[in-house]
Amino acid sequence: MLIKGIQKVTLLDYPGKIACTIFTGGCNFRCPFCQNASLVTHIDDDQILEDDFWQFLEERKGKLDAVCISGGEPCLQKDLKSFIKRIKDMGYLVKLDTNGYMPLVLQDLLTDHLLDYVAMDVKNTKEKYEMTAGVKVDLEKIEKSIDLLKNSLIEHEFRTTIVKDFHTKDDVKAIAKWLYPSRLYLQQFKDSIDVIQKGLTEPSKEELVEMQKEAQQENSQVYLRGI
Numbered sequence: 001m002l003i004k005g006i007q008k009v010t011l012l013d014y015p016g017k018i019a020c021t022i023f024t025g026g027c028n029f030r031c032p033f034c035q036n037a038s039l040v041t042h043i044d045d046d047q048i049l050e051d052d053f054w055q056f057l058e059e060r061k062g063k064l065d066a067v068c069i070s071g072g073e074p075c076l077q078k079d080l081k082s083f084i085k086r087i088k089d090m091g092y093l094v095k096l097d098t099n100g101y102m103p104l105v106l107q108d109l110l111t112d113h114l115l116d117y118v119a120m121d122v123k124n125t126k127e128k129y130e131m132t133a134g135v136k137v138d139l140e141k142i143e144k145s146i147d148l149l150k151n152s153l154i155e156h157e158f159r160t161t162i163v164k165d166f167h168t169k170d171d172v173k174a175i176a177k178w179l180y181p182s183r184l185y186l187q188q189f190k191d192s193i194d195v196i197q198k199g200l201t202e203p204s205k206e207e208l209v210e211m212q213k214e215a216q217q218e219n220s221q222v223y224l225r226g227i
């Protein structure tokens with residue numbers, strides 16, 4: 001596993017649980033608004049030794065409930081499955097954050113009951129997916145992952161990071177309809193020095209509230225996060 005970073009404790013990443021979050025290196029998307037550009041593009045820089053991570057988890061038994069695996073895109077890691085198995089064998093819950101572009105990996109993990117919670121990013125409407133993911137996109141793969149989660153019994157959520165340059169109210173409404181009846185969290189894009197494309201525009205809180213109201217006409221489970 002290419003572990004580029006670790007947040008040793010978080011109350012936010014896994015709903016209702018005390019967790020740590022690890023960040024894997026590399027991604028198959030290049031979302032212009034990505035706030036982890038250094039994880040995506042500088043994968044050869046320093047990494048955390050896996051042995052140090054296992055020792056950390058050993059020491060946190062009884063103090064942490066769960067491990068969140070985020071990125072980058074964790075599904076690109078060849079040893080993801082054995083890595084998750086080992087975490088679960090230690091008694092932790094596992095949450096996976098993914099862009100949903102490797103549905104076969106997701107399916108395999110779901111089939112073997114290795115995930116307790118999945119958060120999948122849905123970048124935009126089908127029509128605007130490529131411009132928002134920053135690469136050519138085979139939409140069938142995204143649709144397959146969405147269907148897998150919609151039809152699974154495990155806890156899951158979809159989330160969309162709202163950037164004024166990419167998302168209109170109508171877009172958010174269409175995304176909410178696409179994901180119905182699952183939960184959709186709207187997250188506010190925040191500009192930072194680690195963004196892939198500089199100069200993008202943050203939506204205001206009021207604009208997000210308006211988008212949420214419109215989207216709830218299609219899907220009552222649309223929520224705001226982080227504002």
Ligand code: SF4
Pocket residue numbers: 027028029030031033034035036037040071072073099121
């Ligand atoms: S925001 Fe996009 S580029 Fe960044 S890690 Fe997520 S999927 Fe990859």
